[in-house]
Amino acid sequence: MAAAGPGGAEWAEVCDKFRAARTLSSVESRKDPETEPYRSKYSARALLQEVKQLLSAAEEGGEARLLAVRRAVLEYELGVNHTDTEELSAGEEHLQRCTQLLEPHRLSPDCVSLYIQAQNNLGILWSERDEIKTAQTYLESAEALYNQYMKEDGNPPLDPSEHFMAEEEKLTDQERSKRFEKAYTHTLYYLAQVYQHLEMIEKAAQYCHTTLKRQLEYCGYYPVEWALNAATLSQYYLSKQCFMESRHCLAAASVIFSQAGQVPSAEDSEAEQDQQDLRQRKAEIARCWIKYCLNLLQSARKLLEDNVGELDPDRQLELKAQRKKEEDEKENGRKKAVLFGTSDIYDSVLAMEEKVSSVYPLDFQEAREIFLVGQNYVQEAKEFFQVDGYVTDHIEIVQDHSALFKVLAFFEEDYERRCKMHKRRIDMLEPLYADLNPQYYLLISRQLQFELADTYYEMMDLKVAIGNRLEELDSHTIKKINSLAQLAIKYYELFLDSLRNPDKVFPEKLEEDVLRPAMVAKFHIARLYGKLITSDSKKQLENMQTSLEYYTFLVDYCEKYPDAVHTVETELELSKEMVGLLPTRMERLRAKLCPFI
Amino acid sequence: YSFSVEGDTIKVYVRVRPPSEGTVLTDGDQGLCLSVLSSNTIRLHSKPEPKIFTFDYVANMEATQESVFSSVAKNIVESCMNGYNGTIFAYGQTGSGKTFTMMGPSDSDNFTHSLRGVIPRSFEYLFFLIEREKEKAGSGKSFLCKCSFIEIYNEQIFDLLDTASAGLFLREHIKKGVFVDGAVEQVLSSAAEAYQVLTMGWRNRRVASTSMNRESSRSHAVFTITVESMEKNNEIVNIRSSLLNLVDLAGSERQKDTHAEGLRLKEAGNINRSLSCLGLVITALVDVSNGKQRHICYRDSKLTFLLRDSLGGNAKTCIIANVHPGSRCFGETLSTLNFAQRAKLIKNKAVVNEDTQGNVS
Numbered sequence: 003m004a005a006a007g008p009g010g011a012e013w014a015e016v017c018d019k020f021r022a023a024r025t026l027s028s029v030e031s032r033k034d035p036e037t038e039p040y041r042s043k044y045s046a047r048a049l050l051q052e053v054k055q056l057l058s059a060a061e062e063g064g065e066a067r068l069l070a071v072r073r074a075v076l077e078y079e080l081g082v083n084h085t086d087t088e089e090l091s092a093g094e095e096h097l098q099r100c101t102q103l104l105e106p107h108r109l110s111p112d113c114v115s116l117y118i119q120a121q122n123n124l125g126i127l128w129s130e131r132d133e134i135k136t137a138q139t140y141l142e143s144a145e146a147l148y149n150q151y152m153k154e155d156g157n158p159p160l161d162p163s164e165h166f167m168a169e170e171e172k173l174t175d176q177e178r179s180k181r182f183e184k185a186y187t188h189t190l191y192y193l194a195q196v197y198q199h200l201e202m203i204e205k206a207a208q209y210c211h212t213t214l215k216r217q218l219e220y221c222g223y224y225p226v227e228w229a230l231n232a233a234t235l236s237q238y239y240l241s242k243q244c245f246m247e248s249r250h251c252l253a254a255a256s257v258i259f260s261q262a263g264q265v266p267s268a269e270d271s272e273a274e275q276d277q278q279d280l281r282q283r284k285a286e287i288a289r290c291w292i293k294y295c296l297n298l299l300q301s302a303r304k305l306l307e308d309n310v311g312e313l314d315p316d317r318q319l320e321l322k323a324q325r326k327k328e329e330d331e332k333e334n335g336r337k338k339a340v341l342f343g344t345s346d347i348y349d350s351v352l353a354m355e356e357k358v359s360s361v362y363p364l365d366f367q368e369a370r371e372i373f374l375v376g377q378n379y380v381q382e383a384k385e386f387f388q389v390d391g392y393v394t395d396h397i398e399i400v401q402d403h404s405a406l407f408k409v410l411a412f413f414e415e416d417y418e419r420r421c422k423m424h425k426r427r428i429d430m431l432e433p434l435y436a437d438l439n440p441q442y443y444l445l446i447s448r449q450l451q452f453e454l455a456d457t458y459y460e461m462m463d464l465k466v467a468i469g470n471r472l473e474e475l476d477s478h479t480i481k482k483i484n485s486l487a488q489l490a491i492k493y494y495e496l497f498l499d500s501l502r503n504p505d506k507v508f509p510e511k512l513e514e515d516v517l518r519p520a521m522v523a524k525f526h527i528a529r530l531y532g533k534l535i536t537s538d539s540k541k542q543l544e545n546m547q548t549s550l551e552y553y554t555f556l557v558d559y560c561e562k563y564p565d566a567v568h569t570v571e572t573e574l575e576l577s578k579e580m581v582g583l584l585p586t587r588m589e590r591l592r593a594k595l596c597p598f599i
Numbered sequence: 600y601s602f603s604v605e606g607d608t609i610k611v612y613v614r615v616r617p618p619s620e621g622t623v624l625t626d627g628d629q630g631l632c633l634s635v636l637s638s639n640t641i642r643l644h645s646k647p648e649p650k651i652f653t654f655d656y657v658a659n660m661e662a663t664q665e666s667v668f669s670s671v672a673k674n675i676v677e678s679c680m681n682g683y684n685g686t687i688f689a690y691g692q693t694g695s696g697k698t699f700t701m702m703g704p705s706d707s708d709n710f711t712h713s714l715r716g717v718i719p720r721s722f723e724y725l726f727f728l729i730e731r732e733k734e735k736a737g738s739g740k741s742f743l744c745k746c747s748f749i750e751i752y753n754e755q756i757f758d759l760l761d762t763a764s765a766g767l768f769l770r771e772h773i774k775k776g777v778f779v780d781g782a783v784e785q786v787l788s789s790a791a792e793a794y795q796v797l798t799m800g801w802r803n804r805r806v807a808s809t810s811m812n813r814e815s816s817r818s819h820a821v822f823t824i825t826v827e828s829m830e831k832n833n834e835i836v837n838i839r840s841s842l843l844n845l846v847d848l849a850g851s852e853r854q855k856d857t858h859a860e861g862l863r864l865k866e867a868g869n870i871n872r873s874l875s876c877l878g879l880v881i882t883a884l885v886d887v888s889n890g891k892q893r894h895i896c897y898r899d900s901k902l903t904f905l906l907r908d909s910l911g912g913n914a915k916t917c918i919i920a921n922v923h924p925g926s927r928c929f930g931e932t933l934s935t936l937n938f939a940q941r942a943k944l945i946k947n948k949a950v951v952n953e954d955t956q957g958n959v960s
Binding site for chain 1 (some may be wrong): 732775776778781866884885897
């Protein structure tokens with residue numbers, strides 16, 4: 003049995019053909035012209051068929067098991083070849099034959115890797131037929147097989163290509179293990195997608211995480227790409243309020259990113275372009291960090307605020323006591339599951355993590371530390387995303403910066419200092435708004451109008467609170483309150499104007515996406531007119547009248563479009579109350595004005 | 600008293616091309632996969648149930664180039680004169696009549712050909728309106744028209760008016776919005792000149808497709824005209840500027856590898872590379888959560904970034920979906936009609952582009 007025997011000339015020919023087919027399929031096929039996209043694949047297929055013929059000629063007398071395994075390799079290669087060339091049914095047949103041949107031996111070191119890869123490919127094949135559930139069964143069985151093999155044997159198994167190699171070419175154990183682990187990583191990568199398609203989001207995230215982890219362990223990654231993926235995953239954890247996991251992903255992203263080779267500053271434009279890309283990626287990761295800090299602060303605020311949105315000291319004490327109790331324990335359990343990296347990388351990741359907390363800040367000092375980290379990343383992100391060239395990104399970053407100040411102000415007890423923080427927000431947003439062309443940036447422009455209005459509104463409220471502590475309002479404070487109120491009104495009105503149609507008419511029915519902000523703007527304007535301080539009674543009457551008109555708008559609108567009610571419930575209730583009260587108050591004021599009528 | 604605001608949604612037009620020259624087919628014939636029921640409904644002979652689609656306008660096989668222009672583009676060109684941005688997209692599989700609809704018969708560069716398409720007719724109409732405005736306003740009003748022509752292939756941007764240039768980049772300007780940095784801008788003074796620039800660029804597109812092994816049906820082409828008007832009224836100078844984008848999208852059958860692929864798994868990339876699409880998978884996970892503050896590191900495609908304004912932004916936009924009625928094209932036609940239907944859901948807000956500068960002279 004010359005053909006199957008090692009060392010024989012015929013066997014050498016078989017191996018050569020097999021190797022040639024692999025080269026055609028993976029290397030040559032990439033150079034095929036558009037008009038004949040599968041030329042090399044077809045040639046590879048022909049070679050594989052030849053090898054199959056040679057093998058069956060050698061059947062009698064050969065060792066049955068060895069032969070079966072070699073056939074399985076060929077069936078596998080043919081299966082992949084057919085699916086690559088869009089012949090799914092034929093591909094499926096070959097792959098099925100491969101797994102049938104291997105079935106009895108699937109747990110032995112010379113078959114397990116091939117079996118897993120065949121299952122992977124059947125998974126892909128069924129997903130192409132839009133049958134994701136079937137794909138799932140193949141991939142999950144591949145996963146189970148890997149686990150069983152590692153438990154029962156665990157030695158580096160043969161790579162499928164070795165079945166057609168001369169003895170002296172066989173791979174080292176290290177290389178075998180690397181390829182085997184890669185095949186399994188692919189299984190997990192496909193499963194991540196399967197779960198995503200099946201909307202098993204949590205499971206999908208877990209598999210993405212594991213895929214990243216394994217890429218790191220087996221060095222199968224590009225640092226920049228890996229870092230971006232980890233940073234993106236951190237954003238998933240943010241949405242689930244898992245700050246420990248989120249921080250771990252970000253810290254790992256930053257550490258791995260720093261491995262990405264600094265391209266030497268060369269004159270040619272290509273290297274410059276690479277540098278530019280690298281800088282952009284770095285800024286993107288910084289932006290993920292900003293969101294981390296922002297979310298952590300905002301979530302803490304939610305926990306701490308009372309029913310009027312102020313810091314609740316009882317809640318604060320309660321949470322501090324609670325934190326002492328459950329510190330560490332719980333987290334450590336979770337942490338083991340998600341750790342990235344081998345020891346040296348891991349140490350750097352840990353060092354990175356220590357720079358910012360992952361537990362809710364409970365007082366100003368703790369909040370400030372997170373704020374400062376966030377602010378540093380704002381500076382880093384802005385270095386790349388400059389307004390000239392990156393308007394949208396730049397403004398988004400500044401908006402985040404403003405949001406950081408806003409949430410920090412929540413933790414600040416001193417009203418004057420709090421007011422100064424809001425002033426900082428105004429100072430960063432107002433000049434951007436002034437320059438922005440709403441023709442191209444309508445949405446951002448509206449966001450800025452609204453945020454500026456809200457910030458002035460908040461500052462006015464703070465000034466009123468400060469004034470209330472005084473025995474008597476001094477003229478300076480009155481002036482300040484009035485001017486802040488006027489500015490708030492100005493920006494709310496600008497926002498409302500942006501909703502008008504080209505003929506300057508305000509829409510009869512508001513679009514879903516602007517309904518809430520528009521109603522809130524109307525409501526706040528009504529309140530602001532109520533807050534304006536004047537000693538001139540006639541002026542005061544006018545302001546009350548305007549205020550009433552705005553409240554009435556809300557009430558009338560909700561009457562006409564009852565769908566709107568649920569979006570502004572509180573505001574509507576208060577508006578109704580005011581529409582009831584204001585006319586009487588105005589009546590009284592009028593009577594005071596002209597007592598003789 | 601009735602008050603109606605003109606809908607701001609994207610207008611969607613469907614045009615059915617005649618099968619192919621020489622063959623005369625009638626409605627309900629075996630060879631056809633659809634029939635036009637009225638000027639805005641179309642029936643697709645799908646099994647078991649036929650499917651009815653409704654659009655803003657359906658042009659049947661007999662529709663003339665003139666009628667397509669008047670119902671589709673005329674309004675947009677007029678809006679452009681009034682200071683709105685406007686965009687006309689052509690969409691459809693290769694061979695569905697996109698080029699014929701937009702440019703005219705493929706063998707002629709002839710601007711005066713009776714079968715000329717939407718683009719040359721838009722040029723004529725635009726310059727006709729400009730001339731009329733100028734006459735009406737006398738010396739007080741002046742116009743400046745400029746154009747650029749770019750091609751997006753494989754997420755790279757090429758200048759069709761300057762073939763020597765390498766890949767260009769998209770940038771944003773706080774006043775001017777998104778623009779292609781370094782793209783050649785040519786001043787236009789007449790419709791004929793505009794058409795000349797367009798055909799020159801179009802030819803470059805074809806040249807490029809052979810020299811760099813690019814296939815034109817895989818690239819998007821964007822021809823942009825900027826219309827600037829300046830009006831002096833006593834001390835005040837009114838400047839209006841608007842864009843008219845004419846977009847020839849890549850053949851819809853080529854979109855397969857982007858989003859139309861449904862449930863397919865992304866396969867592992869190159870042997871020694873990382874798993875190429877993991878990022879996309881993760882992005883999809885993050886996208887699910889709404890209302891939360893998050894940052895996604897993966898950007899939009901170049902085309903959507905460039906035309907952000909036209910898609911759900913601040914412009915008047917219409918899409919002409921071209922379909923081939925042959926039953927062989929059933930799958931593609933269905934996907935084109937589905938795309939067109941989805942496009943109707945995108946809402947546009949149009950705002951007059953007016954910038955009043957007090958001129959103290």
